[in-house]
Structures are given as structure tokens and as C-alpha cells.
Amino acid sequence: MTEDGSAVVAGAGGPAAGGQRVEDQPAHGIEAGIRLDFREEMSYGDYLHLDELLSAQHPRSRPVAHDELLFIIQHQTSELWLKLLLHELVGARDGLRVDDVGLALKRLARVKNILHTLTDQWAILATLTPSEYLGFRDSLASSSGFQSFQYRAVEFTLGNKNAGMLQMFEQDPAAHAVLTELLNAPTLYDEFLAYLVRQGHPIPASVTERDVTEAHTFTPGLVDTFKVIYDAPAEFWSAYETCEALVDVEDAFQFWRFRHLKTVVRMIGNKTGTGGSSGASFLRKALDRTFFPELYSVRTALD
Numbered sequence: 001m002t003e004d005g006s007a008v009v010a011g012a013g014g015p016a017a018g019g020q021r022v023e024d025q026p027a028h029g030i031e032a033g034i035r036l037d038f039r040e041e042m043s044y045g046d047y048l049h050l051d052e053l054l055s056a057q058h059p060r061s062r063p064v065a066h067d068e069l070l071f072i073i074q075h076q077t078s079e080l081w082l083k084l085l086l087h088e089l090v091g092a093r094d095g096l097r098v099d100d101v102g103l104a105l106k107r108l109a110r111v112k113n114i115l116h117t118l119t120d121q122w123a124i125l126a127t128l129t130p131s132e133y134l135g136f137r138d139s140l141a142s143s144s145g146f147q148s149f150q151y152r153a154v155e156f157t158l159g160n161k162n163a164g165m166l167q168m169f170e171q172d173p174a175a176h177a178v179l180t181e182l183l184n185a186p187t188l189y190d191e192f193l194a195y196l197v198r199q200g201h202p203i204p205a206s207v208t209e210r211d212v213t214e215a216h217t218f219t220p221g222l223v224d225t226f227k228v229i230y231d232a233p234a235e236f237w238s239a240y241e242t243c244e245a246l247v248d249v250e251d252a253f254q255f256w257r258f259r260h261l262k263t264v265v266r267m268i269g270n271k272t273g274t275g276g277s278s279g280a281s282f283l284r285k286a287l288d289r290t291f292f293p294e295l296y297s298v299r300t301a302l303d
């Protein structure tokens with residue numbers, strides 16, 4: 001009992017922590033200050049639009065295959081991560097444009113971890129056996145991840161541009177507009193190289209004056225510039241650190257591509273893709289594409 005005669009909760013070790021009174025303890029484990037009435041206030045579900053988000057899964061197989069929901073959620077969550085990935089890549093690009101290397105590096109660190117999460121997600125889809133996938137694969141008709149405009153937007157931002165891909169999105173004006181804007185904008189790598197110019201590093205005119213709607217091609221002169229930076233990292237720390245951050249991003253992206261390939265092979269072997277691609281063969285070719293080729297070549301040049 002306390003001095004005023006009220007009881008305290010005691011256990012084998014004595015009163016409850018802090019000597020909390022019985023009448024002060026929340027009923028059913030709910031703290032007194034927790035809000036329960038959201039008729040006039042915004043709830044968690046309201047903020048996240050969960051009614052829309054959780055009602056956006058519509059299996060098309062008939063009868064509905066149990067495993068189709070996994071396939072849909074795998075790809076919907078991937079699209080959400082791609083949205084954030086693009087947001088951060090554009091933010092990093094814009095940071096470099098104004099010489100804010102610290103901001104760019106912060107955003108590239110987030111990009112790397114988003115890619116790690118996307119890579120890890122393939123392990124969930126890999127639980128889908130070939131027989132289970134064939135139970136609803138025909139329901140996909142001609143739809144394919146190859147048609148993801150956000151994936152294409154990420155590749156455009158990283159430098160793998162192809163104006164011919166815009167044709168695929170002519171029926172979607174919003175997606176087409178996003179890709180057109182990114183096609184005509186400098187890439188992340190372009191902005192990094194422009195930053196190096198402003199820092200006094202020699203960058204070939206063929207790079208600084210190139211048509212930004214075209215994919216970057218290997219330029220030997222850049223290897224010489226990067227070799228100077230890598231030979232004296234303490235002197236050129238910001239440039240050196242950004243070089244390595246870009247390599248981190250490309251490595252993470254390639255691991256994602258590789259995990260995608262292995263998951264596809266596990267599920268459909270060497271069948272063609274639902275969207276008409278060669279499937280695993282197409283994905284293998286993608287592994288040979290690099291965004292920052294000179295940052296890999298400079299390693300060979302170092303001595």
C-alpha cells in the first residue's frame with residue numbers, strides 16, 4: 001500500500017517498475033495516451049492510402065492460383081523500390097550538379113542499399129517452383145517486367161540510354177514524358193564528369209560535348225584522368241570517394257541483374273519471356289553492359 005492507501009502492482013521482486021499504481025496502468029496493455037478514435041483524425045492507413053495499396057492485387061488466373069499473389073506483390077513492391085531508387089539517383093545527380101558531393105554521396109549510399117533490398121527480394125520469388133509458376137503464367141499474356149518504365153528510367157539516369165525504347169510507352173503519356181525528359185538530361189555520370197571539370201581535372205571534349213541522348217561509350221582519355229585521382233586519393237579525396245561510390249552502385253546493380261537471371265532460369269529455364277524477349281539469354285547479355293566503364297578500366301592501369 002502507498003501512503004494514500006492505493007495499491008501498487010508487485011511481483012516476486014516487489015512493486016512494479018516505478019511503483020506504478022493499479023489505477024494508472026493502461027487497460028489491456030494500451031497506454032492511456034494512445035489515440036483510438038480516427039473519425040476526425042488521420043490514421044496510419046489514411047497516410048499510406050492502404051485502402052488503395054492493398055486492393056491493387058488482382059490475380060487473373062481462373063481458378064485463382066494460390067501463388068499468383070506472390071508474383072504480383074513481388075513486382076509491385078519492386079516498382080515501389082524503383083520509384084525510390086529513381087528519386088535518389090536524380091537527387092544524387094542534382095547534388096553533383098551544384099558541387100554538393102556530400103549530399104550526392106549520402107543519396108548514393110541509399111541507392112546502394114535499395115539495390116541490396118531489391119536483390120534480396122528475388123529469394124522470395126525463387127520459392128516459386130516451375131510447376132507453380134506455370135499454373136498462372138498464361139494469365140500474364142504479353143505483360144513483362146521488360147515493360148517497366150521505372151526500370152528504364154533508372155537505366156537512362158545511369159547512362160544506358162536508348163531512344164528506341166520510348167516507342168514501348170507511347171500508350172502511356174505520363175511514362176513517355178518521364179523517359180523523354182531523362183533521355184534529354186545529363187546522366188549521373190555526366191554530372192560527375194562535369195564536376196571533375198570544375199575541379200580542374202582534364203575531361204576529353206568528346207565527353208563534355210557529347211549528345212546526352214546517346215549512351216555513354218568507353219573513352220580512353222577518362223582512364224588517364226581517373227588514374228591521376230587513384231594515384232593520389234588523399235589529394236583528390238572527394239573525387240576519389242565519389243568514384244568508389246559509383247562503383248558500389250554499379251556492383252549492386254549488377255548483382256541485382258544476376259539474381260534476376262538466376263531466378264528466371266530456375267523458374268522457366270531458357271523459355272522466351274512473356275513480353276517477347278529471349279528470356280535468360282537477354283538477361284545474360286545485360287550483365288555485359290556497364291555504366292561507368294572507365295572506373296573499372298582504371299584498375300588495370302594502376303601500378
